[in-house]
Amino acid sequence: MKPKFLKSALLIIICILTSVPAFAGGHEKVLGIQTGYISRNRSAEAGLFFQYSFSRVVRASLDVSMAIRSHDRDALLVDLNAQFPLLQAGRWEFY
Numbered sequence: 001m002k003p004k005f006l007k008s009a010l011l012i013i014i015c016i017l018t019s020v021p022a023f024a025g026g027h028e029k030v031l032g033i034q035t036g037y038i039s040r041n042r043s044a045e046a047g048l049f050f051q052y053s054f055s056r057v058v059r060a061s062l063d064v065s066m067a068i069r070s071h072d073r074d075a076l077l078v079d080l081n082a083q084f085p086l087l088q089a090g091r092w093e094f095y
Contacts, residue, residue: 043070
């Protein structure tokens with residue numbers, strides 16, 4: 001296998017393993033860390049996220065993260081999202 005494929009596969013596995021599941025319950029608060037990879041400057045991303053559930057089906061999410069400097073590029077990323085389920089099937093919900 002090519003090293004580039006292995007590197008990409010390893011990054012995807014790390015992102016999946018470091019993700020924290022958040023269950024949408026009434027007025028539940030979730031605070032956690034997030035990591036990622038930014039292909040534009042080939043560097044890592046690290047940050048915090050906060051989620052607040054207004055009800056079982058509506059929640060807001062604030063993400064603040066920083067792209068680590070590489071090739072004289074860095075960034076501060078701030079995202080505010082509203083989330084609601086599109087599909088509910090028992091224990092699974094697709095947001």
